[in-house]
Amino acid sequence: MSSLARQPLQIVEIDVDQCTLTYGSSPCTASGAAGTECFNSFKTCQDPDNFDRGTLTLRFSKNQKTGIKSEIIWPALQSVSTNPTRIALGRVDDKLGSLGKRARVTVNLKDFAWSDQVTDPYVSTRTYNPASQGTYFAKLRARNPYYYGRALRVRNGYVGDVIADMRTRHYIITEWIGPDSSGNIKITAQDPLKLADDEFAQCPAPSVGKTLDGFSDSYTGTLTFATAGDGTAYGTEGRIAIGSEILSFDGGTADTINITARGLDGTEAASHNAGDTVQLCYRVEASTIYTVAEDLLTTFAGVDASFIPSADWETEIKTWLSSVRLTRTVAKPTAVRKLLGELADFGVVFWWDEISQEVKLKTNRPPGYNETFAQLTDASQILEKSAIREDLDDQRLSRVLVWHGYISASDSVSDGENYKRLFVTVDADAESADEYDQIRELVIFLPWLGSVGDDAVASSIGNRMLARYRDTPQRLTFNVDAKDRTSVDPADLVEVSSHTIQDVFGAVAPTEMQVTSVEETAPGHMLKVIAESYQFKGRYGFITENSRADYDDAGTTEFQKRVGTYIVDESTLLFPDGTGPYQIF
Secondary structure: OOOHHHOEEEEEEEEEEEEOOOOOOOOOOOOOOOOOOOOOOOOOOOOHHHOOEEEEEEEEEOOOOOOOOOOOOEOOEEEEEEEOOEOOOOOOOOOOOOOOEOOEEEEEEEOOOOOOOOOOOOHHHOOOOOOOOOOHHHHHHHHOOOOOOOEEEEEEEEOOOOHHHOEEEEEEEEEEEOOOOOOEEEEEEEOHHHHHOOOOOEEOOOOOOEEOOOEOOOOOEEEEEOOOOHHHHOOOEEEEEEOOEEEEEEOOOOOEEEEEEOOOOOOOOOOEOOOOEOEEOEEEEEEOHHHHHHHHHHHHOOOOHHHOOHHHHHHHHHHHOOOOOEEEEEOOOEEHHHHHHHHHOOOEEEEEEOOOOEEEEEEOOOOOOOOOOEEEEOOOOEOOOOOEEEEOHHHOOOEEEEEEEEOOOOOOOOOHHHEEEEEEEEOHHHHOOOOOOOOOEEEEEEHHHOOOOOHHHHHHHHHHHHHHHOOOOEEEEEEEEHHHHHHOOOOOEEEEEOOOOEOOOOOEOOEEEEEEEEEEEEOOOEEEEEEEEOOOOOOEEOOOOOOOOOOOOOOOOHHHHHHOOOOOOOOOOOOOOOOOOOEEO
């Protein structure tokens, strides 16, 4: 490979909306003199009823040879800076919260004069000279003000690479600043989970319907809306909240609903007045984590359904949280981010994978039977003098309190006073004077277990969190060469052998860790990796069929031993090969 081909190349792609129709050609009904055509953007459209949204991809690089002759790439890129995804488990890290840190990229560009070729389909009819009137980005921004949520991609490779083969990170645009008086433009883009943030998405959506008449605390029957047609948003059955009371209804029409029950979900029936808001509730019964999470993201946050790998989510949850069933009424508009954070408290991690363009999901659990730890060592992958070790004592736990079984769906679900049940897991040894001599407590609220709660689920969640964070977690930050990128994606399991982590004899102690963040600090050359302790010690098994052969039978394979569960000798607590018992997770 030539030296030219090894030069790093970075390309930023921005997708803008562009109508697929031709001005004045059916079905477009716009008409006007030559030079007055639209720019095939919705802002300039003269026939918006027939606007047919397509996509125009614009590409930018630094002022360098790209080796790509088949595409127009404007040399306007100044710099690209990233803040990578940081995954988090539950609320053990107050700085990250329950959903971790969103990936963000900032792109700096420089404006320039341009002839409007490519960006104006009708440039040949204009009565002015586009090359001397206005600038590229100023005109682009004026013609396409609806940039929020549109795609931005950062492609990294080497000079001469085919664009489609370059490693690509996917984002959505959230902010556009400029051009300023010096022609500087700054575009900020984030991962699609940004759509779930407080100011953008709520579940349930705020309702606008209001009561036409007041009614007593015992009334059932027809409720008429003050404004005709408002009933179309409520459907034919469900639950509503009026004030602090939750009611059920059926038989919805454009103007009315039929109240069927009062004072549900731990609330009290009350009288209501004309003009009171009728809020449609969000209700789930005996649902799974993956179906509820997908519904919150796609229905209420507007995340594209193609970003959700539903089959992968289902497999992960059915394998590790199969007993969890969610029942809950959400009575008031609540930030989707908050609701997802409450699901994360079951021990679930959500994050955006910028490369695969998917929202990933993983549970707090030991390695699966088919999972292996990638080996990272000082001698091979970890770049010299780059490893830094930290103790995360603020994340260590000695007890976990799990509140469940809420009293009223209308009251706070983050206050223990609104719950009937509490499960407490304590490691007395960890709190003893011989060990940490300190109480470190995590409080978890599980409103998705409904008004009844579930002791088995609450105890499982508490025990799993304590198992992972009972001992002081360790964080290791280090650099690796770009060639090792496939071993260090977020949530990957790695076994790190570094001189920064030693045993009591001073020897390097191989340590199982989970990657929490990856940043490409030198595109095409170097990655900064952050990994944290993955402290699941023991031999975990899965329940298998009764007809399976014994552990020491000649036909029993090593694979079966990994995925099965066998019973040890009751006196020695060992198998014939000297290994110890399985643990049921």
